[in-house]
Amino acid sequence: MTTYDTQSGAQAGTRGPGWAVRILGWVCVIFGLVIFVGGVWLLVLGGSWYYALAGAGLIATGVLLNHGSMNAVWLYLAVWAATMVWAWWESGADLWAQVPRMLSPTVILVLVLLCIPALRRTAPRTA
Amino acid sequence: MTDRTPTPGARVLTALLASTTLTMTPLALAPAFAQDSGTDTQTELAPESETEAAQDDEAAPEAEAEPEAEAETDAETEAEGDTETGTEADADAETASETDAEATAETDTDTEAASDAESTTDGEATADTETTSETDTAEDTDAPADQSETGTAETAATEAGSETASGEDAGEQVAEEETGPESAPFSAAEMPQVGADWPFYGGGPDAQRYTPLDQITPENVGGLERAFVYHTGDMPTGSAEGKYSPESTPVKVGDDLLMCSAMNILISIDAATGEENWRYDPEVPNEAIPYGASCRGVAVWTDPQKAEDEACKTTLMEGTIDARLIAVDAATGEPCADFGEGGQVDLWDGIGEKVPGWYAVTAPPTIVRGVAVTGAQVKDGQAEDAPSGVIRGYDARTGELVWAWDLAAPDEMRDGPPEGEVYTRGTPNVWATALADEELGYVYLPLGNSSVDYYGSNRSEVENEYATSLVALDATTGEEAWKFQTVRNDVWDYDLGSQPTLLDYQGTPAVLLPSKQGDIYILDRETGEPLTPVGEITDLPQGDIEPDYVADSQPVSEWHTLRKDPLTEKDMWGFTPIDQLWCRIKFRQANYEGYLTPPSTEPYIQYPGYNGGSDWGSVAVDPERGLIIANYNDIPNYNYLVPREEADAKGWKSIEQRQEADNGGGDGGGAEGAGDPQIGAPYAIQVNAGWRSGLTGMPCTNPPYGGIRAIDIETGETVWDQPIGTARRNGPFGIPSMLPMKIGTPNNGGSVITAGGLIFIGAATDNLFRAIDMETGETLWSDVLPAGGQANPIAYEVDGEQYVLIAPGGHHFMETGVSDAVIAYKLPAQD
Numbered sequence: 001m002t003t004y005d006t007q008s009g010a011q012a013g014t015r016g017p018g019w020a021v022r023i024l025g026w027v028c029v030i031f032g033l034v035i036f037v038g039g040v041w042l043l044v045l046g047g048s049w050y051y052a053l054a055g056a057g058l059i060a061t062g063v064l065l066n067h068g069s070m071n072a073v074w075l076y077l078a079v080w081a082a083t084m085v086w087a088w089w090e091s092g093a094d095l096w097a098q099v100p101r102m103l104s105p106t107v108i109l110v111l112v113l114l115c116i117p118a119l120r121r122t123a124p125r126t127a
Numbered sequence: 128m129t130d131r132t133p134t135p136g137a138r139v140l141t142a143l144l145a146s147t148t149l150t151m152t153p154l155a156l157a158p159a160f161a162q163d164s165g166t167d168t169q170t171e172l173a174p175e176s177e178t179e180a181a182q183d184d185e186a187a188p189e190a191e192a193e194p195e196a197e198a199e200t201d202a203e204t205e206a207e208g209d210t211e212t213g214t215e216a217d218a219d220a221e222t223a224s225e226t227d228a229e230a231t232a233e234t235d236t237d238t239e240a241a242s243d244a245e246s247t248t249d250g251e252a253t254a255d256t257e258t259t260s261e262t263d264t265a266e267d268t269d270a271p272a273d274q275s276e277t278g279t280a281e282t283a284a285t286e287a288g289s290e291t292a293s294g295e296d297a298g299e300q301v302a303e304e305e306t307g308p309e310s311a312p313f314s315a316a317e318m319p320q321v322g323a324d325w326p327f328y329g330g331g332p333d334a335q336r337y338t339p340l341d342q343i344t345p346e347n348v349g350g351l352e353r354a355f356v357y358h359t360g361d362m363p364t365g366s367a368e369g370k371y372s373p374e375s376t377p378v379k380v381g382d383d384l385l386m387c388s389a390m391n392i393l394i395s396i397d398a399a400t401g402e403e404n405w406r407y408d409p410e411v412p413n414e415a416i417p418y419g420a421s422c423r424g425v426a427v428w429t430d431p432q433k434a435e436d437e438a439c440k441t442t443l444m445e446g447t448i449d450a451r452l453i454a455v456d457a458a459t460g461e462p463c464a465d466f467g468e469g470g471q472v473d474l475w476d477g478i479g480e481k482v483p484g485w486y487a488v489t490a491p492p493t494i495v496r497g498v499a500v501t502g503a504q505v506k507d508g509q510a511e512d513a514p515s516g517v518i519r520g521y522d523a524r525t526g527e528l529v530w531a532w533d534l535a536a537p538d539e540m541r542d543g544p545p546e547g548e549v550y551t552r553g554t555p556n557v558w559a560t561a562l563a564d565e566e567l568g569y570v571y572l573p574l575g576n577s578s579v580d581y582y583g584s585n586r587s588e589v590e591n592e593y594a595t596s597l598v599a600l601d602a603t604t605g606e607e608a609w610k611f612q613t614v615r616n617d618v619w620d621y622d623l624g625s626q627p628t629l630l631d632y633q634g635t636p637a638v639l640l641p642s643k644q645g646d647i648y649i650l651d652r653e654t655g656e657p658l659t660p661v662g663e664i665t666d667l668p669q670g671d672i673e674p675d676y677v678a679d680s681q682p683v684s685e686w687h688t689l690r691k692d693p694l695t696e697k698d699m700w701g702f703t704p705i706d707q708l709w710c711r712i713k714f715r716q717a718n719y720e721g722y723l724t725p726p727s728t729e730p731y732i733q734y735p736g737y738n739g740g741s742d743w744g745s746v747a748v749d750p751e752r753g754l755i756i757a758n759y760n761d762i763p764n765y766n767y768l769v770p771r772e773e774a775d776a777k778g779w780k781s782i783e784q785r786q787e788a789d790n791g792g793g794d795g796g797g798a799e800g801a802g803d804p805q806i807g808a809p810y811a812i813q814v815n816a817g818w819r820s821g822l823t824g825m826p827c828t829n830p831p832y833g834g835i836r837a838i839d840i841e842t843g844e845t846v847w848d849q850p851i852g853t854a855r856r857n858g859p860f861g862i863p864s865m866l867p868m869k870i871g872t873p874n875n876g877g878s879v880i881t882a883g884g885l886i887f888i889g890a891a892t893d894n895l896f897r898a899i900d901m902e903t904g905e906t907l908w909s910d911v912l913p914a915g916g917q918a919n920p921i922a923y924e925v926d927g928e929q930y931v932l933i934a935p936g937g938h939h940f941m942e943t944g945v946s947d948a949v950i951a952y953k954l955p956a957q958d
Contacts, residue, residue: 045716047712096829096830100704100707
C-alpha cells in the first residue's frame with residue numbers, strides 16, 4: 001500500500017488515489033478523530049454512543065481512502081445509512097434538528113462518492 | 128469526471144471544510160434576553176392567608192385551586208389583616224372596614240370609599256369598566272362603558288350603588304370624600320377606553336393590548352403601507368453606544384401620539400402625519416444608563432378638578448433612568464409647575480447614596496385615582512446592600528408623596544423614611560409595568576427578587592415572603608390588599624416581568640399573571656385567590672450550596688404554562704456533528720435536574736432562562752374570541768456560581784465599586800448576569816444567557832428559541848402554537864442567510880390584537896414587524912424594520928382610518944441594531 005501512497009494523483013489513470021482523494025481521506029481521519037475522542041468523552045459522561053462509533057467509522061473511511069480502497073465507499077455508505085437511521089430515531093421530521101445530524105455526513109457522502117472513479121482506477125489493482 | 132476529479136472534488140472539499148469549521152460562526156440567533164433587572168428576593172411561602180380568608184366568604188372561584196400551595200404557607204403576615212381578605216364579590220363593604228381596621232393610621236376616608244366603589248365592580252363581569260382618571264381628553268373613546276363622566280365621587284357612588292350591594296356605604300363615603308377634593312387620592316374616575324385612542328401603555332385600562340378596531344383584516348392586510356416614519360433623534364453617543372434598548376411604546380390620545388425615547392425625551396407627534404408637536408428633554412446623562420437605556424412607556428392623566436384650558440389639565444408622566452418622575456402638560460410639553468420641583472420629583476430621595484445606573488425607572492408610572500405609583504429597576508446582581516425596592520405613590524397633580532410601601536417596614540416608612548434613614552436596602556423591587564385597577568383602587572405590582580438573584584440565604588424573612596409575588600396595594604393608602612407568590616425562595620431570577628392584565632374569568636373580575644417560568648395564573652382581583660388550578664411540584668433538588676434555603680416544593684400552574692418539556696441530550700444542537708457533540712458534552716457536564724435546578728459552582732442549566740417564558744412584553748387578551756396571545760422565549764441559560772475569592776481574582780466589581788474606582792464609568796454593558804459580583808453573598812454568578820456554544824457562538828439547543836401561541840381562556844388549552852421569527856438575519860459568520868424560513872428566535876416585546884382578526888408583533892430578532900392571522904397563527908404580512916421591534920406595538924384611529932404603530936428601537940443585547948424610528952402603518956387610501 002505504501003506504493004499507492006507514493007503515486008502521483010495527478011497522473012490520472014495511474015495507480016494511486018489522486019491527491020483530492022487523499023485530502024478527503026485525511027479530512028475524514030482528522031474529523032473522525034475529533035468526533036471519536038469527543039464521542040468517548042461523551043460516553044464516559046453517560047451520553048450517546050453514536051459519536052464514538054461514527055468517529056471510528058469516519059477514521060476507517062479516511063484510512064481506506066488513503067489506501068485507494070473502494071471499501072472506503074462501502075464503509076462510508078454504511079456509516080451514513082446508520083447515521084440517517086439514528087438521526088431519524090432521535091429527531092424524526094424536525095428539520096432544524098436534522099441540520100447537524102444529516103447535513104455534514106451527507107456532504108461527506110457525496111464527496112466519497114465522487115471518489116469512485118478515481119478509486120476504480122486504482123483500487124482493483126490494489127485489491 | 129474522471130481523473131480530473133481534483134478540481135471539482137477539491138472545491139467541494141474546501142467548501143465542506145469551510146462549512147464545518149466555519150460552521151461555527153453561525154447563526155447569530157442571538158439569544159438575547161433583554162432582561163431587566165429587578166431585584167429579587169426570595170420567597171417562601173406563597174400565598175397568603177388571604178386566600179383562605181377569602182375562600183370562606185367567597186363565592187367565587189370556580190377553580191379554586193389547590194390550597195396546598197398557597198394556603199398553607201404562611202399565614203403569618205397577612206393574616207393580620209388586610210384588606211385583601213374579605214370581599215369578594217359582594218362583600219366589599221366589609222373589606223372596606225377591614226381595611227381601616229388595620230390600616231388605621233393612615234387611611235382616610237377616601238380609601239374606604241374607594242373600596243366600595245370597587246366592589247361594585249365585581250358585579251359585572253368584565254373589566255372594561257374601570258375607571259381611572261387618566262387621560263383623556265377629547266375623544267374618549269368609543270368604547271362603551273362609561274358611566275359617569277365626571278369621574279368624581281358621585282360617579283363612583285352611583286355605580287356602586289347600582290351594581291352591588293354596598294351601595295349605601297358607598298354613598299356615605301362619597302359624601303365624605305367630597306369634602307376634600309384637594310389632593311390625591313381622588314375617587315374612582317371614568318377611565319378612557321381603547322379604540323380610536325390607545326390611552327394606556329397596555330391599550331385600555333385593562334392592559335389587554337386589544338383594540339376594537341377592525342378596518343385592517345386578514346383579507347386586506349397584504350396592502351398595509353407605511354403611513355409615516357418619525358425619527359426621535361435620540362441615538363446613542365459616547366458611552367451610551369451599545370447600550371440602547373428603548374422598548375418604547377407610545378400612547379395615543381386625541382390627535383397626538385405621546386411617547387418617550389430611550390433617554391427619556393418626552394415627545395408629542397401628530398398621530399396622522401408624524402409631525403412633531405413638541406418635545407421636552409430632561410437631559411438624562413449617559414452615566415445613568417443601567418443595563419440598557421429603556422423607557423417602556425408613559426402615562427397620561429387628566430386632572431378631574433382642572434378646567435379644560437388650565438395648564439396640565441392633562442398631564443404626561445414618565446419615570447426616568449436617572450430616577451426622576453417627570454410631569455409635563457400633554458398639550459404643550461411644558462413642565463407642570465405645580466408638580467414637585469418645576470415638574471419633577473427626585474426618586475433618589477430616601478434611597479441612599481446616589482450611584483448612577485443602579486436605580487432607574489424604565490416602566491411607565493401607574494396612575495390610580497390620581498396617585499402615580501412607581502417602583503424602579505435596581506440593577507441586578509450587584510450587591511446585597513442595594514437600593515431599596517420601595518414602591519411609592521405620588522399625587523399626580525402635586526408630586527407630593529402620598530405613601531411609600533417598604534415591604535420590610537411598611538408602617539415606619541409609609542410617609543417616607545425618618546430623618547437620616549433610608550428605605551430598607553436590597554428589598555425586592557418592581558421594574559416591570561404595574562397595572563391600575565381604578566374600580567378597586569388597587570395597583571397590582573409584579574415584584575422581582577432581592578438584589579442578589581442567585582444566592583438567598585442572606586435574605587430576610589420578609590423579603591422571602593414577598594419576592595416574586597404579585598402584590599395588590601390599595602393605591603390610595605399604600606396598604607397591602609393581597610399577594611400571590613409564584614416562586615418560593617427564588618434563586619433563578621424568575622422575577623415577575625410581565626405586566627398583569629385585567630379580564631373577566633368566568634364571571635369573576637380577575638387579573639391574569641404571566642411569568643418567566645412560563646406559568647400563567649388567573650387570580651381574583653379582590654382577594655388574590657387563584658381562579659385556575661395551582662399545583663405543587665414537590666421533592667425538588669436543593670443542591671449543595673444552600674440546601675436549607677432552596678425550597679423543596681414550588682407552586683405551578685396547572686391551567687397553562689408556556690414552559691416546554693425538560694431538555695435532554697438530544698435537544699443539543701449545532702451546525703455540524705462536532706459542535707453538536709460539544710454541546711452534548713457540556714450538557715452532560717452540567718447539573719440539570721429539570722426546571723428549578725438549584726445553583727451550583729459546577730455549571731448548571733436553567734431552563735427556561737431568565738428571559739422567560741413571558742417577559743416585559745407580556746401577553747394580549749382578546750375578550751371577544753376568548754383567547755390569550757402569548758409570545759415567549761424558549762431558551763436555557765448555562766450558569767455557574769463563582770466563589771468570592773475567585774470573583775475577586777477576576778476583578779468582578781459592583782457598580783458602586785466600579786464607580787468609586789474609576790469615577791463613574793458605568794458598566795461594561797455585558798449580558799445581564801454575566802459576571803455579576805453579588806457583593807455580600809459568598810458567590811458571584813456567571814450566566815451564559817441563551818446558552819451559546821463557546822465553540823461557535825451558536826445556541827447549544829435546538830430551535831425554536833421562541834414562539835407565539837393562542838390559549839383558550841375557557842379551557843387553558845393551546846389553540847395554536849408557532850415559532851416566531853425567521854432565519855433571515857442569521858447565518859454562518861454572522862452573514863444574514865436571507866432565508867425566509869421560520870426558525871423561532873428569541874423575542875421580547877408584546878403583541879396587539881385587533882378586532883379585525885390580526886395580531887401585530889415585532890419582538891423577534893429577525894427585525895420584522897408582522898401581522899399574524901388570529902385563527903391560525905400564520906404570518907400574513909410583514910415589513911422589514913430598521914432595527915429590532917423589541918417594543919410593544921399599538922393600534923389607533925384617526926379620521927376613520929386605522930393605524931398600527933411600532934417604535935423599532937432595537938435591543939443591544941439581542942443584537943438587533945438601534946434606531947430612533949417610529950413607524951405607523953395604514954391601508955392605502957381608497958380612491
